[in-house]
Amino acid sequence: MAQEEGGSLPEVRARVRAAHGIPDLAQNLHFYDRWAPDYEQDVATLQYHAPRLAVDCLTQALPGPPHSALILDVACGTGLVAAELRAPGFLQLHGVDGSPGMLEQARAPSLYQRLSLCTLGQEPLPSPEGTFNAVLIVGALSDSQVPCNAIPELRVTKPGGLVCLTTRTNSSNLQYKEALEATLDRMEQAGTWEGLVAWPVDRWELATSELEVVSGISAKDGFISGIVYLYRKRKATQVEEVRSSPQPPAGP
Numbered sequence: 256m257a258q259e260e261g262g263s264l265p266e267v268r269a270r271v272r273a274a275h276g277i278p279d280l281a282q283n284l285h286f287y288d289r290w291a292p293d294y295e296q297d298v299a300t301l302q303y304h305a306p307r308l309a310v311d312c313l314t315q316a317l318p319g320p321p322h323s324a325l326i327l328d329v330a331c332g333t334g335l336v337a338a339e340l341r342a343p344g345f346l347q348l349h350g351v352d353g354s355p356g357m358l359e360q361a362r363a364p365s366l367y368q369r370l371s372l373c374t375l376g377q378e379p380l381p382s383p384e385g386t387f388n389a390v391l392i393v394g395a396l397s398d399s400q401v402p403c404n405a406i407p408e409l410r411v412t413k414p415g416g417l418v419c420l421t422t423r424t425n426s427s428n429l430q431y432k433e434a435l436e437a438t439l440d441r442m443e444q445a446g447t448w449e450g451l452v453a454w455p456v457d458r459w460e461l462a463t464s465e466l467e468v469v470s471g472i473s474a475k476d477g478f479i480s481g482i483v484y485l486y487r488k489r490k491a492t493q494v495e496e497v498r499s500s501p502q503p504p505a506g507p
């Protein structure tokens with residue numbers, strides 16, 4: 256499937272639709288290996304803006320000068336998030352991804368200080384707890400990619416640091432989105448994270464099938480919708496305060 260150049264919109268739609276339909280994580284990562292040389296051109300054709308949206312959301316809330324922030328880009332792919340982060344001056348960037356092919360593309364432009372192969376859901380992130388001022392996962396939270404049970408791995412965020420996540424909200428991803436939001440709610444209820452932003456975006460990327468455009472509950476002008484979440488990891492003292500504060504009675 257790998258081609259020298261990205262394809263036309265119908266070809267790109269077919270390719271991304273195929274990726275969404277792969278039921279197994281290992282197969283999906285192989286798919287990304289083969290797609291890697293064409294990935295950036297293809298997602299540009301698809302008008303995929305999640306990296307810019309996530310970075311805008313994160314950088315508005317991240318305190319301190321950009322050059323002092325250490326940031327982890329989880330499921331970094333070819334480095335689209337890093338390219339967005341470097342523009343306003345964020346230079347201390349680490350990336351992890353489960354696809355060697357995608358990492359190879361990310362390595363070439365020297366966007367990251369460190370890149371590691373890591374399959375979320377099967378392996379821990381290769382950094383100690385509390386390492387990063389901010390952690391992002393963009394474009395990888397869906398079925399057969401990063402499972403919701405990998406979210407607690409974002410313990411690598413410093414206390415007081417930020418976590419930025421994106422997912423699609425079109426009909427085919429709604430079940431995953433519900434499971435993700437249940438996981439995020441549990442992180443909040445445990446006092447570990449504090450929700451700052453949930454930003455729905457109508458024009459996330461072009462739909463990959465006519466079905467989504469015609470019958471999708473969120474399709475607009477051929478686009479599917481998505482959402483950006485921003486959380487702050489609480490400091491240990493705040494976690495204690497949340498846990499010791501009176502909880503509302505459980506529902507019936």
Ligand SMILES: C[S@@+](CC[C@H](N)C(=O)[O-])C[C@H]1O[C@@H](n2cnc3c(N)ncnc32)[C@H](O)[C@@H]1O
Pocket residue numbers: 280284287305306329330331332333334335336351352353354357373374375376392393394395399400401402
């Ligand atoms: C759609 S791409 C997004 C890449 C980049 N974040 C972006 O927005 O352009 C999804 C990436 O997630 C990676 N990925 C999917 N599941 C993963 C997992 N369980 N662990 C690590 N990486 C994963 C893929 O290899 C791929 O590079």
